[in-house]
Amino acid sequence: xxxxxxxxxxxxxxxxxSAVIKCTYSDSASNYFPWYKQELGKRPxxxxxxxxxxxxxxxxxxxxxxxxxxxxxxxxxTETQPEDSxxxxxxxxxxxxxxxxxxxxxxxxxx
Amino acid sequence: DTGVSQxxxxxxxxxxxxxxxxxxxxxxxxxxxxxxxxxGQGPEFLTYFQNEAQLEKSRLLSDRxxxxxxxxxxxxxxxQRTEQGDSAMYLCASEIGxxxxxxxxxxxxxxxxx
Numbered sequence: 537x538x539x540x541x542x543x544x545x546x547x548x549x550x551x552x553x554s555a556v557i558k559c560t561y562s563d564s565a566s567n568y569f570p571w572y573k574q575e576l577g578k579r580p581x582x583x584x585x586x587x588x589x590x591x592x593x594x595x596x597x598x599x600x601x602x603x604x605x606x607x608x609x610x611x612x613x614t615e616t617q618p619e620d621s622x623x624x625x626x627x628x629x630x631x632x633x634x635x636x637x638x639x640x641x642x643x644x645x646x647x
Numbered sequence: 648d649t650g651v652s653q654x655x656x657x658x659x660x661x662x663x664x665x666x667x668x669x670x671x672x673x674x675x676x677x678x679x680x681x682x683x684x685x686x687g688q689g690p691e692f693l694t695y696f697q698n699e700a701q702l703e704k705s706r707l708l709s710d711r712x713x714x715x716x717x718x719x720x721x722x723x724x725x726x727q728r729t730e731q732g733d734s735a736m737y738l739c740a741s742e743i744g745x746x747x748x749x750x751x752x753x754x755x756x757x758x759x760x761x
Contacts, residue, residue, distance in 0.1 A: 540689075542689070567747075568747055570749050570750075572752075578754070579738070579752040579753060579754045579755060580690065580738070580752045581752070582749040582750070582751075585749055625689045625690070627689075629747070632747070633695070633702065633703065634680065634692050634695055634703065635680075635692070635750060636692060637682075637689035637690045637691070638689050639687075639688055639689050640687070640688065640689050
């Protein structure tokens, strides 16, 4: 079925530490995996994405890794800052036509 | 404003009433999606359009819900005979049309059914 599992549901880290959020998808044909950040009361915003032809992508302090065999992908945030605090959603593209989202991870970065 | 626009931002309605929401996508985007988001959950797919054609509707979607995109530009989502369980944030997103790119979301319409 169309399912994306996301863990953990909440994550608290000290400023400067790293944060890792993991997702698992069910459709082996999925080939596109974006990550969205949603601040309280605001729209989800795309922060990074990865396609199935690469295993890792990095953009400054944010990186995403993909393991197609295991159908896992992860978001890594290094040197976390208080403004990184938000809810993060992973998603996978199903049937090449719609994104299915995970349940979200609430990240809190304490100064 | 070149982003995705949704109206109204908030809607409070009594149970049993009908409501209609509007989404104006980014002008060059051919695909338009509707999602529903409840507190503490990720966006849940409802339906999507390629230009004016509605290509998929979630099996979980009640027949009280209907969406249109008559001219391939803006879209409307109507909920008939609203129920308290319909209370949620309704998000619209658009994508250029390949089905392979990141979605741009609107700010959503928050529906409260009392």
